[in-house]
Structures are given as C-alpha cells and as structure tokens.
Amino acid sequence: MARDVEALDLPAWSRASGPSQGPQCRDTMAHLDSEVKEECLREDLRFYFMNPCEKFRARQQIPWKMGLQILKIVMVTTQLVRFGLSNQLVVAFKEENTAAFKHLFLKGYSGSDEDDYSCSVYTQEDTYDSIFFAINQFHRLRNLSLGTLGYGESEDNRIALKVCKQHYKKGTMFPSNETLNIDSDIEIDCIHLDLEALSKDPQDWKNSSFFRLEFYRLLQIDISFQLKGIDLQTIHSRELPDCYVFQNMIIFDNKAHSGKIKIYFNSDAKIEECKDLKISGSIQKNTQYVLVFDAFVIVICLASLILCTRSIVLALRLRKRFLKFFLEKYKRHVCNADQREFINQWYILVIISDLLTISGSVLKMEIKAKNLTNYNLCSILLGTSTLFVWVGVIRYLGYFQAYNVLILTMQASLPKVLRFCACAGMIYLGYTFCGWIVLGPYHNKSPEDQHYPRKI
Amino acid sequence: MARDVEALDLPAWSRASGPSQGPQCRDTMAHLDSEVKEECLREDLRFYFMNPCEKFRARQQIPWKMGLQILKIVMVTTQLVRFGLSNQLVVAFKEENTAAFKHLFLKGYSGSDEDDYSCSVYTQEDTYDSIFFAINQFHRLRNLSLGTLGYGESEDNRIALKVCKQHYKKGTMFPSNETLNIDSDIEIDCIHLDLEALSKDPQDWKNSSFFRLEFYRLLQIDISFQLKGIDLQTIHSRELPDCYVFQNMIIFDNKAHSGKIKIYFNSDAKIEECKDLKISGSIQKNTQYVLVFDAFVIVICLASLILCTRSIVLALRLRKRFLKFFLEKYKRHVCNADQREFINQWYILVIISDLLTISGSVLKMEIKAKNLTNYNLCSILLGTSTLFVWVGVIRYLGYFQAYNVLILTMQASLPKVLRFCACAGMIYLGYTFCGWIVLGPYHNKSPEDQHYPRKI
Amino acid sequence: MARDVEALDLPAWSRASGPSQGPQCRDTMAHLDSEVKEECLREDLRFYFMNPCEKFRARQQIPWKMGLQILKIVMVTTQLVRFGLSNQLVVAFKEENTAAFKHLFLKGYSGSDEDDYSCSVYTQEDTYDSIFFAINQFHRLRNLSLGTLGYGESEDNRIALKVCKQHYKKGTMFPSNETLNIDSDIEIDCIHLDLEALSKDPQDWKNSSFFRLEFYRLLQIDISFQLKGIDLQTIHSRELPDCYVFQNMIIFDNKAHSGKIKIYFNSDAKIEECKDLKISGSIQKNTQYVLVFDAFVIVICLASLILCTRSIVLALRLRKRFLKFFLEKYKRHVCNADQREFINQWYILVIISDLLTISGSVLKMEIKAKNLTNYNLCSILLGTSTLFVWVGVIRYLGYFQAYNVLILTMQASLPKVLRFCACAGMIYLGYTFCGWIVLGPYHNKSPEDQHYPRKI
C-alpha cells in the first residue's frame, strides 16, 4: 500500500526534489519560515513512505521494528508448537482412558462407535445383560483394569454406582388395539449400589423390583460412577503428574421407543492437583524454564506493541501537519483515500496479534501453574495470533517490487470475487434448503422406493 | 434487466428531461391535449423502470412489495425448517423400527445391508435355519421386542404369519447329464401359521410337507406378517402420538438359481389415527399454533401474489399505451425485445413461488390434521418454492451497480456454456455407452483375466 | 470444415453469381462449350459445399443420408443397450456362482477376497483343515448346494476330484544352520478321489502318504473338479436356458515360502448347448424377433455405407474435374489444403462406424444362435461403433453457426494441447520411474522406519 504513493495526487513538488540531502528538521520546524517548513514537511513525508531498506540507506536508521517482528515469528511459533505438543499428551491420555472404559463397561463393544452412540441393543435380554455386565465389571474393576485407576467417592462419600431410570408415571398400551393410556409426566427412580452390597449377595440386587423394567413406558436408564486416575506420563517430560477425576455415565436411551436402545458412554475428565505426591529418583522439574520462555515472549510482544503504537501516533501527527499545510497552501481538503494512506494497516494487524499473544501467554502460564484448565481459550488466542504473525510476513514480501505487483493485483480482485460469492451463495442457500427437504437422507421414502427383488 | 433500459432504442426524448418534477398524471391523462399526454407517458415510463430506492426518492412511495418479499423469505424458510425437522422424527422412527426388525427376524444379520438385499445364504441348511428362525422370533416377539409393538391382524382377522413359496409347476433336472424337463408356469403355495398353532406343537409345523423345499424349482419364499406400533416420541413436541401399521415381508429370492439365495426385508409403514388415546399429565397440544403460523404464511403469499399480478397488469396496460403512442407518432412498431422489457420476469418467478407455497402450506395443514400423509408432495412444493424465493434475492442484489455488471455477464455467457455442454455431452454419451459395454463392471471376463498365482 | 469454404482461395468468380438458378448440368456438361462448362462446375462446387438444409432449399433434394444417420443412432444405441442387458444376466450368473463356490469350498471365507487371492492360512493345521474341508464339501455337495448344480465328469469319465502337489524333487534344509540341500527340479504328484472312495472310508484317504506334506519343499497344491449347472433365469426373458460347465480349481500357493499360503479360487465357466431340453408351459421363444432386429440394423448400416461411399466417389470425381479446369484456366496446381477440403472426413468416420456395426451385429446373431461365445469382441465392436455414431452427431451441430465457431476453436487448439501433454508426459514418465523406485510401496524399508513405541 505504502508503495502506491507514487500514484496518489499528492502535489507534484513533493516528488520533485533530488535524493534526500535535507537536514533533520522535525523539531526545529516551528521557528523557520514558510519555505523551509515546506521543504521540511516534504522531507518527512518522503521518509515516512520509505520501506526499512530505503530508510536505512537514507538516514542509517537501523530497522529495529523489522528485526523484532522476525524474532517474534520464531518465538510465537515455537511457543505454539510446544503448547500443542503438551496439549496432545493430555488429550491422548483422556481419549485412551475413555476407549479403555468403553471396552471394560460396554458388553459387545466393537472398538469403534456406531454413530453418535457407542453400541445398541435390540432385545430385552440383551438390555438386561448389558446393564448387569456394566455393574459387574465395576465391581471387579481392581482385578481388571490396566490403568492407574481407583474408585472415586460420590457426593455422600460412598463408593457407589448410581443407577437411575426415567419412565412415564403410569400407562397401559395395547398397540394391537391402537389403545393408549399414558401419563405424560416423567418419573425418575434411582438406586445406589455400594461396593459392599455388590460383594455380599451377588444375585440379590439383580432380582430387586427396580430391575424389572417395563419397556413400553421406559425412557432412559443412566448408570453413573466416579473413577480417579493419575497421569504418570508427565514424569518423562519432567513435570509433575496430574490427577484426574473421571465422571462416567452409561446411558441407555429408549426415548424413541423404536425397538432400538442406543447406548451412550460419556466420560467427563477433570484435572485436579494431586493431594499427596512423593516423587524420588533422578528427575528434575523444568517448569521454570517454560515459564521463563513464556515471559520472554510477553516482553517481546510488549516491545513490538509499544513501537507500533508509537509509529501510528507519529503518523497521525504527520497527517495533521500535512492537512494543515495543504489547506493553507492550496485552500482545499485532502481526499479521504489519501488520508487513509497515512495509517499503516499492517501496524493494526501487529497490534492485534501482540495483544492476543500476551493474553494467550499469560493464560498458558496460569495453566502450567495448575491454576486454570482453560485449554480451549488459550489454544484459540495463541492460534489466532500465530496466524496473524505469519500473514504479516506478506508485508515484508511486498517490499520486493515483483511481489508488490502480485499483492496489489490480489487486493484489487478481492471485492469482485466476494461479490460473485455472494450471488452464488444465494443460489446455494436456496438449493441447500430445497435439497435438504426434497432429496435429503431423512426424506420420507415412499413404499415404491423400497428394494424388492427383480420382478419375473 | 430493468437497468438495461438506458441501452435500449427507446426514443431519446424519454430520457431528455431533467429530474422528475411533473404532476401525478396517470388518471387525468385522457382529458389533456397531446403534448401533456406525451409528457405524462414519458413520466410514467421513467417511473416504471426505476428500482424501489429510486421510486422512494422520486415519489416517496414506500416499497411495500420489497418489504413483503423480505418478510416472505423469513417466513417460508422458517416453515420449511420446521416441517423438515418434524419430518425427520417420523422418518427416523420408521428407519429405526426397520433396523430393529432386521435384527430380530434375520438370522446372522450383520447390522448393515450387503447390497440391495439384507443378507444371503449359500447352503440348504442355512436356508431352513433362516426361515425357522424368523417364524420362531415372531412367536416370541412379546418377550423379545423393546419397542411399543403388538401383533396386527391380517385380512381375515387372524393373528398369523403367512408363508408363501413360488416354484415351477413340475420339473426334473439332471445338470450332470445336461437334461432338463420343466414346466415354465409358476405355482404359488401359501400356509398361514397362527400364533396358537405355533404355541401348541412347536415341531409339528416344521415337519409339514410345505417346508420340504425342492431348490432346483423353487423361485421365491415370502414370509409376511403385520405389526402395530405407537410413536410416543411426538408427546415431547406436544403433539398427539401416531399409530403405525408395519406390513413386513421377508423375501428369500432364488430366481437366479445361482446357488446364492438373497434375503430381502421390506417394511411398509403406514400412519393411522389411533383409536383410543388417553393422555393425562401436564402436557398441552400446540398444534393450533403451528396451524396459525401456516395460515399467516398463506396470507402473506396471497398478498404478494395479488401485488405482483397487479404490477404485471399495470405493466401490460402501460405497454399498450406506449405501443399506441409510438405507432401514432413515429409510424412504426416497437421491436419485440423492447416489448419484452415491460414484463418483469422476476414477478413471474415470485408468482410461481407464491402459488407453490400456498398449495404446500395447505397440504401441510392437512398433514398436521392427520387427514393426509402425502409428505413427499408437500416436501417438493415447499422445497421448490423456497428455492425460488432465495433465487429471487439476486434481483435485489442487481440494484447495486457492481452486482448488476456481474449478473449481466453471467446472463450473456450462459448460452455459450450451454452450447459447449451440448457438444461435450454428445461425446460423453457416446463414451458412456462404449465404456459401459466394453469396460463396465458387468463385462464378461475372459478366463485369461482371472487371478492365477505367479507362474514359475 | 465444409463451411470454411468461404475462407479458401477458390477463385472469386465461384462465389460471384446470385442465387442458384442454373440448369441441372452434371450429365450434359461434356457437350457444352467452355463458358457453360465453367458455369456448370461453379454450380456443382457451390452445391457440393452446401449443408443438407441449403441443399433442400436449393434443389428440393430431400436429405436421405441425414435421416438415415439419425435412424441409425436410435437403432445402434437400442441394440447396444439390449446386448449389454442380456450380457449382464450372463455375467451376474457366473459371478454369483463363483461367490457361492467360494462360500462352499473355502474354509473361513469372509465374503470378499483379501487381495488377488481369496484367503490365506498361516499354520500347518489350518492348511490341512482347509484341504480336507474342500474335499468333504465336494462329497456332500448334493445336500449343500442351493443351485442347479451336478457333478461333471473329468477327461476319463470319472466323477472325481483331482488333487495335485508340486514340490522340489528332494531336499533337506536347516535354516538354523543356514544349510540347504535342494534339487531345483519340480515334481508333480496327483491323486484322483472318486466320490465312491470318499464315501466308503471317510478317514482312509486323509491318512494316505500323499497328504503328509513337507512344507519346506512344497510349492503348490491344486484341487480341481468340474461342476455342471443350468441357467434357468433366461426362461423369464423367453429364451432357451444355457448349460454351463464350471471348471473349478483351488490353488494353495506356497511358492514364496514366506510362512503364508495364499488360497486362490478360479472358476472357469463355459457355456454349452444343453443336450436334452423339455420346456412346457405358456412360454414362447422370442429369439427370432431379436434376430430380425439385428438384421434390420445391418440393412440400415449397409444403406448408409453405400450412400457414403457414393458421396466420396462423387467428391473425388468433382475434384478431378476441378483440378483439370483449374490447371487449364490458371496454369497452376491447387494447393494440398484445398484438395483435402473435397474429402469429407465425417464420411470416413461413418464408413468405419458402419463396418464395425455390421461385423458386430453378425457376431451378435451368431452368439444368440449359440454358435459362438465371443462376447468380448462383440462388445468392443458394438461399443466402438456406437461411440463413433454419437461423435458423428457433432457434425450436425456444426451446421448451426454458433456451434461451428466452437468446433473450429476446439480443432485449432487441439495440437497445442497435445504438444503440452507430450512435454508434461516426459516429466511425468521420469517422475513415475523415480517415484516407483524411491518412494514406492515396495520400497525396501530400513529398520529405522519401523514403528517403535515412544521413547522415554
């Protein structure tokens, strides 16, 4: 953009003079007569629209800002990659635990989810088997599990499994006669199965009236229990281990009453600080090094933020001088497009990126210190800032003449492309709605569409 | 299109006058002399080819029609989405029931269909097992099924399973001697298996002569039965439950006599009004709100329909005046292209869309009131009308200069693109026929193409 | 092409005259003086380069040839589709039979082939089981198979299963000591297992020394047998049933000695005329109708062939006259490009297409009459001819001005596109060779590429 200055309707004299030989005149300007003032402003304007290389050649001004940006790219990318890798370990631990739970507690689990649910049953016998299997496996967990798992305590300090069933309050139904008598209010019954209760009389609880299900009015069965685990893996990366609380729930969903009960398994993992950690051996904590690195990133971004803000302030001041001078000399206002040239949009991008990086880094330090677990927000902040920092590299490519042509062409064609997208978008929206309702997968198939064998 | 008027060969004077300052002259035109009449027509023509913004600026005419169209977009899309979502529930109920039936009645069903058939058997023993399995499961259905299912009655008021077999009338076949003696007429035998008959002597019916199959002349076995179900899910959306009749048929297809019997499962679900519904509890019907919404859509579309028809009528009247005047003054006819400019094709699109919406909404109300179950037609009507309404948005985009250029370019290039498609289509058609026969998957592979292990 | 005549350097006078009013002068030309002769030639040339519509307008000549071509498109496409559909039935019968054989004779067959082989075994026990399973199933075939199958007789008129094994003549091998003593000549042993032998003493043949396999020198085991079947399906399409001979072979391939024996199943189906067919019932043969249709196609193509040949002959004669006249009058030769204009390349395409259709139709009639089974060649002939016939439609599109521009543009750009493809092809070839050897799937992986668990 800045390079376009040659094409603007700035008065011709601002380009008429030879190579820059004028004195440094910014501060002493007020005391000079009109001619010197004009020369001074012309000099400053020319300098303002130079790129770093030209500035260096003109006044030996070392391009601190550019160097800082390049350093920032390296630092911010490194920080993002490190955060992503440590994040992966946490996520992998949770996902592998969830997979292990599904194999342990779901009868006939195939290793991959069917749709949005894990598996499904179609007969009454299979439903009872699946429920009792889950309860039995919970009872035998210590002898089954390979992980670092222990029972967690529920709200009332008992190690127990909570089984709840939702059903319509009362009802009789005779589908053959198409008669239905139902109370549409929903009732929830729960029982708590202690570990001790399970051990004492293994068949007793199975025969309780709770487990005599009336499927035609049953809506949902939930089996919920809490497990605790420790993520030892972090020891290898020289960090302290995390303790996890897994709030698991197995849901048998019969809301559709379609003859198919869908089984969902939800595992909600929370990270907690371990209460009592004793780690001996030849391992050292390296958390402090990470914190120092993060702090260094923050410092760099602050510096970049301050330098860019200063540039914008100076640019606004220069614009004010130019407008005033222009009004005095030519008695007319500078057009808006020229005024906008003074504000470098790249600086605004850099400032936004810096603000994002700083807040992201602060959040990351808090997460490392186990004060917060807001991984999501931190990912978005760091990710967006890195995106902006890399996009900012295009600015430096624009300093090369050949690239500048390319960039200006792309800028010019952008609005046309967007306009075409808007038109196509309208047609696409209409087509989507129409296609969804007419051709969609959930379209009510007429009986003629069904598959019959070839007719003779 | 309307904006192209500048480029037409309308007489130059119609654009010569300054900004619109003339009197409102439409109704008093007949009583004025020729000059005033000409001025009046010029004025009307200029006004006719304005877009809504310009009309507002010229005569402070509020763009009711445009507002109505925008309201219509919102209403029609909302109606479509609501209908689609309620449709999804119905379809999901049917599909889940069909899946449950396949799991219950087909032996060794894997959970997904093989091709267009559900599963297949390759030995005589497997065939007998599959038939007897289906019959047994039907007998035990009450203790198996998780859904709200009951037995349905067949035509002669019996709860029974009907097994039919199609075979050639008589035949002997000795493939080893390549001798074949067959009567190509087809015979159909059926038996009805009552629930009582199945209960009394479980092995008796299996040993009946009916189930001694002669596979070389067997063509097809059909097992058909009727089940009834109730879709309780609609209670949650505060509607009355639907009763369903499932007409199921299991088909063992041996028509190819290729050693592979394909098993098809067809479930034809019909929605019926439940006979005897008693629903208590804190639930309210909200059907009336939906009906009010639909009625409102109809009113809006009627209004839009009337306004657009009126505009077209006025345009035709204006054209008549213009043609007459032109003939009188210049003694020649207006060319066809100019005549066509008077009829706004967007209005025709809007009228078609309105007619579709009105008929779709009426159909939807009938479906809601359980008088009709014609979901398919209703989907097509509402879907097409929504498509047209959204495409109509492009018209309003055409009011912006930048977009208008784009739209005119697309219009101009369309015939060339279509022409290219026609040429490519010819080559493609020829290539398709040729490829189908020469390279197609059903191509008769020669023995040399078969896979042998690598030769030594 | 023909429309380009305006752009050629034919002498200007040939276009100077007004609308065609000259006499029909072709035959009487020789007796007229030079001026009349010139007028006559000019007239004939103008007529020659007209398209059918113009010819009709000029001399009321009805475009028989064009009508014939359009009729031919319909006929040829119909014939191709009918042949393809009947071909599909034959292929489907063979493929379903092969699938049924694999399910019957291969132990643990999963329903789909693994790679190019059907299944594989990894232990000695599984190998013996698979061999004995196949032999047992063959023995029990009558009580197993659902198809119209019977045992076929081998060369020496016995119903028998032939088991052959290939192995190195002799050998001792101690991989632990890396010692190997082997005779690289290959020996083949076979036994024939009669149905009677299999029935008499079921365990006897299993314990024979033949089935004591020495895997380290075993190369291959083949189990081959013949089955016969009848394709009854054709009765429905009112054709006579076909008899099939299935020459099956199960191959246990141990040539790689890699610890994995691949099992191939090859089924080579031959169509034979059934010896003794008695089909009663209300069915009629419709083979004759198909033959009449094919004969009609042949007649049409012959007519088209003759008309096109005649056109080319007339064109060559006209060219000769023109060249002679040109030489006489202007004393110079006509350039090659102009000479080439006289030969219409579309006629050559039509002639090739007609020849292909005629030979294809004759072949098809022979196949229908069960004299030949050369489906492949017939498919290629009919497919190619249909491709040419459809491509020929582009010629008629070229009669419309708008299309002609498009077609000429495509013709002009073709050589440049091909030239670019040649250059890209060179780079692609080099890249393919390089990629195959360096990155290919069969690249010798170094041990470091293997998957180890994450290092601590």
Added chain:
Amino acid sequence: MARDVEALDLPAWSRASGPSQGPQCRDTMAHLDSEVKEECLREDLRFYFMNPCEKFRARQQIPWKMGLQILKIVMVTTQLVRFGLSNQLVVAFKEENTAAFKHLFLKGYSGSDEDDYSCSVYTQEDTYDSIFFAINQFHRLRNLSLGTLGYGESEDNRIALKVCKQHYKKGTMFPSNETLNIDSDIEIDCIHLDLEALSKDPQDWKNSSFFRLEFYRLLQIDISFQLKGIDLQTIHSRELPDCYVFQNMIIFDNKAHSGKIKIYFNSDAKIEECKDLKISGSIQKNTQYVLVFDAFVIVICLASLILCTRSIVLALRLRKRFLKFFLEKYKRHVCNADQREFINQWYILVIISDLLTISGSVLKMEIKAKNLTNYNLCSILLGTSTLFVWVGVIRYLGYFQAYNVLILTMQASLPKVLRFCACAGMIYLGYTFCGWIVLGPYHNKSPEDQHYPRKI
C-alpha cells in the same frame, strides 16, 4: 535456449553471411590475418549454436552425442525396472514373513494393524494371555510354521526367548486418595526362556515371580527372539537363495498408563550369505549376465560424461575467443546474459545424471555380489538419474519450432508461479499452525462437546 541466439545483441554481421561455405578454420586460425580470423570466429559461433540436425546438414557431422543419449535412456530405464522388480521380491518376502509372524505370535490379531500398533489389550487377564500365547507359539514353532524357518541363536549361543520388563523402581499408588509415592528411576528385569526349559515343565515358568506384574508401575514388556529363514523364491529367477535373520520383538507398551496396553510387533530382517548351499537340478546362474549389463551401462555413461565435458570445455574456449575479439573490435564487454548463453545447461544436467548412474550401477553390482545391502541409497541414485535422463528428453523436443515456443513460455512463467506460491505459502503456514492448535484432532474437547442423547 540455444535457439534464442537470434534475439541476442550479437553483432549483426555474425548473421549476415549466407549458407555456411567457409573452410574448416579452427586450428589454423592463429596464422591468418584479422579479417580471416573474424570470418573464422563467425563461422564457429554459427556452428556452435546449431542443433544436431543443422550440424549434420552443414558439415555432415554425425550426431554421436544425441544417439548416445537415446541409447542411454533405454539402458538406464531397463536397468531401473530390473532393479525395481528384483527389489520387490525381496521386500514382499520380508513383508509376508512379518505378516505370518504377527498371525503366529499375536493373540487375536485381526489381519491388519490398528494404528501404528498391531493390536491392544484392556484387561489384566488379556495381557497375561497374550504374553503366554506368544511364548507357547514360539515353543511349538516347528509344528506350526509354514515357512522355511528355524530358531536363531542369541548372543550367548542359546536358543532362547528373552523377556524383559521395564518398571519404576518402587512405588505405591492410591488413586482414590490421590496419593502417589514413586521412584522415577527405571529398572529393567530380564529372563531367558530356553526351549528346553519351556518343554520340561510347561506351567513352572508361568508361575515364576517374574510374571507377577504390578501394572501401576509397569512401563513396558519386550519379548525378543531370533529366527532364521531362507528365500527359496530366487531360485526361479536363476539366482542363489538368500538367508535371512529375523530379529523379532513383541513390545507391550504401558507407558501412558491409560488402561490400554498397545502391542507392537517389530521384525528386523537382515540378509546374510548362506553358509552351506547345495543346489542341484537343471538350473543355471544368470548373475553374470546382469553384471555384464550393468558394466555396459557404466561404459555408456562414461562415454556420455566425457563427450559432454569436452563440449563444455570447447564452449568455454570459444567464449574466451569471442570475448577477446569483442573487446578488441568494439571496446566493450559482452553482457552476462550473453556470456551465459555459451554454457549449455542441458550438458550440466547430463553430467550430473551420468555421475549418479555410474555410482548407482557400481552400488548395484556390489549388492548383487552380496557385498552390500544398501538398497535404499541405490534406489535413490538410480531413480534420480532416470528422472534427469527423462527430463533431458525435453531438450530434444525443443528442437522442433512448435515445442520451443511452449518451453520458452513455461520458462518465463515459472518465477511468477513460484512467487505466488511463496505468498500463498505464508498464509497456508499461518493457517496450518492455527488450525492444528484450534481445530486439530488432538484438541482438548470441552465436556459440552460430548454426545448426549436428545434432551426431552
């Protein structure tokens, strides 16, 4: 490039003379006066920039170099294909052996790897079963395996299976109380299970204290053993068989402590010369023919290398003469672009390609002679050289006028395309980092994202 000479600013006189009729003046040049010298240089320059056809026409110089290049393309491609095919056999043998090992030693192996590991277990019982299954299968290997396998000896000359377990030195862990007491140093225990030990008392070793695993501190179990095999397949291609040593390791990875133990199978195959080979029968070694072919390729490449080097030397000498003459006559330097024209970049490509081919062929001969097994490096050398040789074909296409235009166009547009890629690459890099962290599959899912059944 060479054809561009017409467009260069070489002095006009160098093109002014007629067809080449001058004397062969290269060697006698020094003794002639200035005018003759100039004529001589002009003649040499014109000859230098001719293509082979023109050279042949001008001086009847037979294009040896071009013929050699064409011969080289054929030879190098043949060599590459032969090497690739023989390489495939080796790789297939290794891969099939690995697949066979996985089926033999991994319990419940499904035939394909799950992710980067082969299979996984989730319960303590399954873990013990998998370990004991592998050990038992090793013991029974002789009666199981279909391949040419024997036991290999470990370092201390015992036929034994080595089982190692890694675990934390000591530890107690109560996840329920969130207490952890662990020594982060890792201990490795190993036992060697002799074949004899396994045979004597089959249950004894299972009950040893080594196999009482404490899963909460267990990190990894490795089962490693050595097998030997012989690849007999090479006999068919008339080469000597190779002996292989398979160093297998089964790894049970519990480093994540997530309740899921991943089982890896690594098979590291080394090719060794067989110690004691006795192959009788009608087979002949054809290794020598391959070696002769490779030697021939080397000779051709050497010839091509020498010819191209000579051409470059001559070109440099000619440039020197031209520069000197130009400086003398016109008193100015020749510009760089013109100087670069003298060095034919294709020759440099050919020289690099020749060097690669020669080193690749030498390596291939060493591999054939079983001195080296460096398949990877050899593949890369031969592949790259073949790529260059084929790309070199484009040079000969450039001799045709039509192709030359195409090639020059591509050369001119290349930098612009690369520049666009650089810009797009920046945005892509930023987007990738951002997408990885924000949307990536390893993103830490918040609990709200989990799948719950539809709410009532």
